[in-house]
Amino acid sequence: MTDRELDAAGITDPALRTAYTRCRALNARHGKTYFLATRLLPPEHRPAVHALYGFARWADDIVDDLDDRATTADRRHALDLLQRRLESGLRHGDSPEPVVRALAHTAARYGIDHRHFTDFMASMRSDLVVTDYPTLADLRRYMHGSAAVIGLQMLPVLGTVVPRETAEPHAAALGIAFQLTNFLRDVGEDLDRGRVYLPADLLAAHGVDRELLLWSRATGRRDPRITEALHAAAGLTRGVYRQAAPGLPMLAPVSRPCIRTAFVLYGGILDAVRDDGYAVLHRRAVVPRRRRAAVALQGLAQVTAARARAAHDRHPPPVPLGVTRYSQQKVAR
Structure with a gap:
């Protein structure tokens, strides 16, 4: 993390600066x-x-990427240890573990509800034993902890112009849209890990089951039923984006340019999947670099405009000598 970011946030303690830098590296990677x-x-x-994102990625690493030789018991033990450090860190506002230290500091600084972290850890634990979801309702219960709470954690940091509870359903929906x-x-990579996150009832409506997915992944061959099911999953996901947009x-x-840019870039992943013919069982769809750059530049322009407006609101131009407030209002009319 750059010193400028840490200085701007008023983070001066060396250990805390190191902790935040570690989280930034996890997020960037x-x-x-x-x-x-x-x-x-x-x-x-x-x-x-x-x-917030560094902690989430760290926990996800324990579940998926700790070590190819790690057993479920190893991963459960690592999550147990993380859970204890998390609870202690949130309780005391500090931790010897750098990632938890930064998270605890952020939670205290912004008053983030600790239940969001508890719900997140519950979903991480379920990944150790749950390998598929019979219905969309089952999947949504999982995604509350794995994705919706990330949006809810972010709201106090981003700030709102409405009461926070008004924005919360949309923030939760955006987290779910990103995860979907x-x-x-x-789909292919998760299948290699033994998991199918697309709900079984959605797949079955198009004649698809785990065995057909495994066949397609293993042989590299396509099946129109799979394409139809993935198209339906994309449609479902776009519907959640519509719920998040307001x-x-x-x-x-x-904060809007950041989240709007993420909104557009993640939506672009859906476009890339579609443009690649829903071949996600065989290769990963990628948003072209030029498209990513164009969206980022548009976001940068929005940032510049937003900061200019904020600076103007904080420091309005002085009223010229001899011009009264009444005469200004009269001219404005």
Whole structure:
């Protein structure tokens, strides 16, 4: 993390600066799309976002990437240890573990509800034993902890122009939309891990089951039923984006370009999946670099405009000598 970001956030303690820097590295390594969007936030907000996403990525690593030789018992033990450190860190506002230290500092600073972290850890634990979801309702219960709460954690950091509870359903929907996008893009990779995140009832409606997915993954052959099911999953995901969209203008103006950019970039992943013929069982769909750059530049322009408006509101131009407030209002009319 740059010193400028840490200085802007008023983070001076050396150990805490190291902790936030570690979280930034986790976010940059794993979440390239959202990391790019995060660069559009005011510098003073970025460390908190890195802490929230860094912790989430760290826990996800325990579940999926700890070590190819790690057993389920090993992963459960690592999650148990993380859970204890998390609870202690949130209780005391500090931790010897750097990632938890940054998270605890962020949670205390922004008053983030600790239940969001408890729900997140519950979903991480379920990944150790749950390998598929019979219905969309089952999947939604999982995604509350794995995705919706991430949006809810972010709201206090981003700020809102409406009461926070008004924006919360849309923030939760955006977290779910992002995760559904990842599920669609990563169908093949998740299948290799023994998991199917697309709900079985949606797949069955198009004549698809796990065995057909495994056959397609193993042989590299396509099946129109799979294409139809993935198209339906994309349609479901776009519907969740529509639920999330009204929340964008509810955010603080300086935060909107970041989240709007993430909104567009993740939606672009759905477009890439479609344009590649829903071949996600055989290769990962990628948003072209030029498209990512164009969206980022548009977001940067929005950031510049938002900061200019904020600066104007804080420091309006002086009233010229001899011009009264009444005469200004009269001219304005």
